[in-house]
Amino acid sequence: MAGDKPKPDFSNVRSGSSSTAPSPAAPPPERYTVVAGDSLSKIAKKYYGDASQWKRIFEANRDQIKNPDLIQPGWKLVIPPKA
Amino acid sequence: MQALRLFTLVTAACLGLLGCGRSEQAKAPAPAPPPAAAPVAPAPFRVGAVELGNAIGADKRVSVPSSAFAPTDTIYASVATEGASPSVTLTARWTYEDGQLVDESSETIAPTGPAVTEFHVAKPDGWPTGRYKVEITASGQPAGEREFEVR
Numbered sequence: 511m512a513g514d515k516p517k518p519d520f521s522n523v524r525s526g527s528s529s530t531a532p533s534p535a536a537p538p539p540e541r542y543t544v545v546a547g548d549s550l551s552k553i554a555k556k557y558y559g560d561a562s563q564w565k566r567i568f569e570a571n572r573d574q575i576k577n578p579d580l581i582q583p584g585w586k587l588v589i590p591p592k593a
Numbered sequence: 594m595q596a597l598r599l600f601t602l603v604t605a606a607c608l609g610l611l612g613c614g615r616s617e618q619a620k621a622p623a624p625a626p627p628p629a630a631a632p633v634a635p636a637p638f639r640v641g642a643v644e645l646g647n648a649i650g651a652d653k654r655v656s657v658p659s660s661a662f663a664p665t666d667t668i669y670a671s672v673a674t675e676g677a678s679p680s681v682t683l684t685a686r687w688t689y690e691d692g693q694l695v696d697e698s699s700e701t702i703a704p705t706g707p708a709v710t711e712f713h714v715a716k717p718d719g720w721p722t723g724r725y726k727v728e729i730t731a732s733g734q735p736a737g738e739r740e741f742e743v744r
Contacts, residue, residue, distance in 0.1 A: 518721040520695045523714055527685070527700040530653050531708035534680040534701060 539570075540589040544581050557589050566590050635677035638704065640736035642673045643729050653709040660741045664719035670712045670727050670739065677705050683736075685712035686728045695725065 542553060550564035558566075568578045570588045575581060646655025647666040655671045662668055670685055680703050687695040696714050712727070720743040728738040 517693055518689065520689070520693070520716070522718065523687075523696045523716050525687075525696045525698045525712065525714045527683075527698050527710065527712045528653065529683075529700050529702045529708060529710035531674070531702035531704035531710065534703040 537591070539591065542587050542589050544583050544585040544587060546583045548581060548583070550575075550578050550581060553587065553589070558592060566593075635705070636675060638674065638676040638678035638681055638731070640672060640674050640683075640729065640731050643727070643737040643739050644671050644673075645669065645727070645739050645741050646671070649711050649713075653711040655711075660739070662720070662741060662743050664716075664722065664743055666720070666743075667713055667715040668720075668725075668741070670729070672710045672712070672729055672737070674702075674704055674708050674710065674731075675706070679703055681732050683710050683712075684730045684733075686730070687714055688726050688728070689721070690723050690725075 540557070542557070544553075550567050551561040554564040554567055555561040557563075564578065567587060567589060568575055570590045571585075574585060574587070581587075644655045644658045646657050646659050646669050647662055648656045649669045649671060650656055653671055654673075655669050672683055672685075674681075674683075680701060682699050682701045684697065684699040686697045689695050698712055700710050700712070702708065702710060722743050724740060724742050726738060726740045729736045
């Protein structure tokens with residue numbers, strides 16, 4: 511209707527929150543033991559449903575993986591939680 | 594005869610003393626060991642007061658509770674909670690006049706006792722004047738609301 515007041519725009523509202531209470535403990539990261547025939551892409555596909563996410567696993571295991579194309583059966587890899 | 598009377602008196606006195614002694618023992622039993630302290634269950638989580646203001650302190654409580662604000666104010670809602678919970682999500686839903694959504698934000702906490710959670714909203718170009726409401730929910734359950742005015 512012509513007499514209706516236009517609705518205000520709140521799209522630029524900035525908000526935030528904080529608490530004196532602690533945050534819930536993060537769940538421990540999942541671990542995966544590499545088996546023969548595995549690759550980081552294969553593991554990423556298994557956990558994230560997306561093979562291209564292999565870099566996340568690589569980055570989380572840089573202390574163990576020197577070459578992302580070479581992972582050894584028996585290695586225990588940290589699997590970061592889904593983004 | 595006199596000896597017999599004396600014997601009777603002495604015997605009666607002795608019996609009386611013995612009786613008194615027994616009576617005393619009955620009156621003062623050995624103290625019972627204190628009952629073992631039962632483990633104190635943590636209080637169930639609940640939301641307490643919701644207060645509004647344009648500033649908060651280090652304790653997250655609003656400094657001066659208010660229900661009227663200036664268009665340039667940052668508006669804070671402090672939510673006091675009690676009890677413990679491994680995880681509870683507090684949500685503040687801010688609306689304008691007839692229910693137009695202004696903002697909605699959440700904070701997930703794991704309180705172990707009394708706590709205060711603050712939510713705040715600001716609008717760089719100023720709040721439109723009018724009536725507003727903030728509704729607080731705890732893991733989806735209504736937990737309190739406050740109305741305020743910007744003028």
